[in-house]
Amino acid sequence: MVIVLKQNASEKERNELIQYLGDKSFKTNIIKGEEKSIVAAVGTLSINPHDVELLAGVERVIPISKPYKMASREFKPEDTVIEIKNNRNQIIRIGGQRIISIAGPCAVENRYQMMEIAKSVAASGACMLRGGAYKPRSSPYSFQGLGEEGLILLKEAGDKYGLPVVTEVVASEFLPVMEKHGVDVYQVGARNMQNFELLKNLGKLNKPVILKRGLSATIEEWLMSAEYLLSSGTDKVILCERGIRTYEKATRNTLDLSAVPVLRGMTHLPIIVDPSHALGIRDKIPPMALASIAAGADGIIVEVHNCPEKALSDGPQALLPKMFDKLMSDIEVLAPVVNKSVVHIREAIPERNKASVTQEHKIRCAYSGKKGAYAEQAISRYFDTDAEVVAVNSFREIFQSVVDGTVDFGMVPIENTLAGSVYQNYDNLTDFNDVEIVGAVRLRIQHALLGMKGAKIDDIKTIYSHPQALTQCSKFISSLDNCNLVESVSTATAAQMVSSLNNKSNAAIASEINADYYKLEILQNDIEDDPENFTRFIVIKSTNVGDEDKLKMISGNTKNVASIVFTTKNEPGALYNCLGVFQDCKLNLTRLESRPVESQPWHYWFYADVVIDDKSQQSLSYVQNVINKLKSITESVRLLGLYSEADIAVK
8 A cells, every 4th residue: 555644744653653563464565745645565464554544643544455556546646757867967767758769789798889989879869878888798708798887888879979877787786886986777677577686786776777587578567677677766767668578489488568558558667669579680770760759658769880791799680770760750750649759859059159159149939930920029038138039930949949949939829819829839839748848928910911022902813921920910801802812820921921022912821020031911900800909928948957047037027926737637627626726726727728638539638827916925846836736636637837927029
């Protein structure tokens, strides 16, 4: 069973609980969280859980019937996300709506090999580097690895390209030297899945562990091995499906992709797939890697070698660098389909600039569209410094650029007073777990009809603009005769298109400043349906960097806002109970928006904006208390941001 302790439980109360459970022949393990602590008690259920709830310091008891206690969904309903920090101050997260890729050779052979492969896989999009220093081989005459020298070369290559390193631990005796050389993630191979003494010693390190499925292990046996790691001290376990032994001889093993969705319902732990060891055939690996992502895996681990015909270990199953590059390109295309984002390593700051980066670094902010877009104007007016604007081609690209670190911030439209919500960006907020809202601005929008010089309104037959702008000007458009409407990425893109077509029958709906940018003429100003036309933009930044960026906004009317997203339980009054939390905490709920959860019919995300007027509420700890109350009655909840919002007039 799992015993949740009260937030103010004393050390004496915890010790008395442990003593009580020990007397009842329960093995216990304490997990200390930021807000509360949990006691996992494993043993024969010889006591009534309600008797435990009566003990001092106990908040509630959750009975668990599964033999794997701490690995079960009953123990932890929400997905575990494992954080690994690289030497560029970037936090790489495994789990949630992310896809990670681990790549490198089967074995570390020499320095040149490791540097070349690390450079190649980093450029293609890998976020961790794998390589074996100690190799458990079937034959005692096969290459056994370079040992400690291999660890040194692996770490050197990983650090140079910002890649945390993954290597296999074959015996407990090697743990000290692996710790000494800074191994980031320990891999337990299929042969050692049930080496319980190794698992117990490894768990005590409290380091991330990739646990591969045994050659003939059932899913339950696999989870029981994970339980050894979890009960020994680590909460950073990653399950890896690498194929099981069957009667089939066409491939090295049989890749059991059904394990991925099955595990999703059984455990909260992240799941990755190793198609290299499953297939053992180079050209069969990429399609199965893609199938793994489609099945719901959190990532892949594959072997890559720059000269596989000369590899000292597993050359036939190692991808060529160009094959891995193609695979990563395909995963980038697949990621949006499965509502996930691909994790990338951020570029390193050049050594010569590190000392003066705070003085010389210019804020870079991305927006969707072309020069003259309303979002670009919002950027120039929002930041109190001269920000560099970066135009991208879609809203999703803004989010990906922010997560990748190619820009510092993103300016994203979220709703308009006339056209309503920009649902695509609500969806992006759930797809990209490593983004937070750090600011917002409401802009007064005034649209103009722009055409070629010498054109008249009666000449216009085709109007280009963003769908939101077309909706905002629907009354004006309906007053024109037989106009075709063409949607564009942004209003500025529409103006650029009209200019390039150089035809008097075309016009764009955009800001009047685009007339100067694209040598157009203002045919009519203020064509929006209502003068109270405001677009609300949010400013987003990445959460996967260790330091904190501080923003300063221009002067204006500001308010403090918290944005929260949650899913409710499927029971009567579920949403009503969630809204009651805001009422009880005296928070002004100003917006509630729902969006369907992918692949879960009639299940919804709810987005809530609350205005925080009281100064006593304007702290992360106060809002976190609200989040904790929601956690107890929802399926999932996430704080999207705690920030200030300003009003700015834009023409």
